[in-house]
Amino acid sequence: MKKFEANSLEEAYELAKDEFNCSITNLEIEIDQQPRKGFLGFGRKNAIIKVVEKQDRKVYDNKQKEHRFRKKDIKIEDVSKKIEDSNKVATQKEPTLKKSHKKVPNIHSKEKIFDNFYEVGDKQQINEVIVKKDEQIILNEVKEGIDSLFSNTCYEIEDIKVEFYDNETLYVEFTGADSALLIGKEGYRYKALSYILFNWINERYGLMLRLEVAEFLKNQEESIHTYLEPAIATINEKGSFKTKPLDGILVHIALKRLRDEFPNKYVAVKTNVRGDRYVLVNEYRSKEQ
Structure with a gap:
C-alpha cells in the first residue's frame, strides 16, 4: 500500500x-x-x-493492523487541549507557590470574553478562587504553549514575548516579518487569536490578557485616546457624554480610559437600535440615555 x-x-x-x-x-x-x-x-x-x-x-x-498518526498543521479549535496535555506533567510537579492569583469565572459568550480583556464586567461580582501558581511557572507554561501553537505554521515570527503586565494580567507580544498577518482585515484575526488565548489563560490561571501584535494594540490606543481628549473636556464641563459608535477593541479601550478618568461617574458600554456599540458617561446611577 x-x-x-x-x-x-x-x-x-x-x-x-x-x-x-x-x-x-x-x-x-x-x-x-x-x-x-x-x-x-x-x-x-x-x-x-x-x-x-x-x-x-x-x-x-x-x-496492516494499526493506524499510525501523522503529525500535521495545528487546528485552532484543538489548541486549548493540546496546550493542556503538554503541561500535565509540569502541573503535577509544581513546587510550593510564591504568589496566588484571583480567578475570573468562566465566560461562555464570545462577546463577553472579549469584553473582559478590558475589564468591562463588574469587579465586585467576581467570585474569588485562588489558583496556586508561581509566576515563573505560569510564564513558562504559557510561553511553551504559544510556541507549540505556532511551531508548525509558515509565519515568520520572532521569539514571542510573555510577561506579567500587572498582578492580574499577562502581556503577550508577537513581532517579526509576518506578525502583521495575524491582525487580519479590520482586526478579525487579532480578535480570534485573542479569544483563543484569553479563554485558555483565564480558565487555567485566572488571569486577564493584553495582546500586542505588530503594535496593533498600541496604534489603536493612541487613536482612541486622541479622539477622547475633547470628549473628556466636554464631560468636565457638562457632566455627561456619549461616544460615537466604536468597533472592535476601540470600544473597550475607550471604556477603560474613561473609567480611569472618571472613577466617580457611571461609565458603561451601550448598544443602540442598529446594534452599534458606544460608551456612555453619566452621573453615577442617574437615568441612562
Whole structure:
C-alpha cells in the first residue's frame, strides 16, 4: 500500500492512478485525511489517501493492523487541549507557590470574553478562587504553549514575548516579518487569536490578557485616546457624554480610559437600535440615555 498527498482528493487520485498505471476502479482507496482550508489562515491540511491494487488488498490487510498518526498543521479549535496535555506533567510537579492569583469565572459568550480583556464586567461580582501558581511557572507554561501553537505554521515570527503586565494580567507580544498577518482585515484575526488565548489563560490561571501584535494594540490606543481628549473636556464641563459608535477593541479601550478618568461617574458600554456599540458617561446611577 502506498500513501499519496495532494491539495485535493482529486489530485491525490490522479497521483495514485499514474503511479499504479491503471484505472482508478482497479484500486482500493482509503482516505486517511480530508483536505481542509483551515481557519483564519491556520490549520490548513492536504488530502492524504492510502492506495493498494485490489488484487493485493488481502495481503495488505493481514499485515496492516494499526493506524499510525501523522503529525500535521495545528487546528485552532484543538489548541486549548493540546496546550493542556503538554503541561500535565509540569502541573503535577509544581513546587510550593510564591504568589496566588484571583480567578475570573468562566465566560461562555464570545462577546463577553472579549469584553473582559478590558475589564468591562463588574469587579465586585467576581467570585474569588485562588489558583496556586508561581509566576515563573505560569510564564513558562504559557510561553511553551504559544510556541507549540505556532511551531508548525509558515509565519515568520520572532521569539514571542510573555510577561506579567500587572498582578492580574499577562502581556503577550508577537513581532517579526509576518506578525502583521495575524491582525487580519479590520482586526478579525487579532480578535480570534485573542479569544483563543484569553479563554485558555483565564480558565487555567485566572488571569486577564493584553495582546500586542505588530503594535496593533498600541496604534489603536493612541487613536482612541486622541479622539477622547475633547470628549473628556466636554464631560468636565457638562457632566455627561456619549461616544460615537466604536468597533472592535476601540470600544473597550475607550471604556477603560474613561473609567480611569472618571472613577466617580457611571461609565458603561451601550448598544443602540442598529446594534452599534458606544460608551456612555453619566452621573453615577442617574437615568441612562
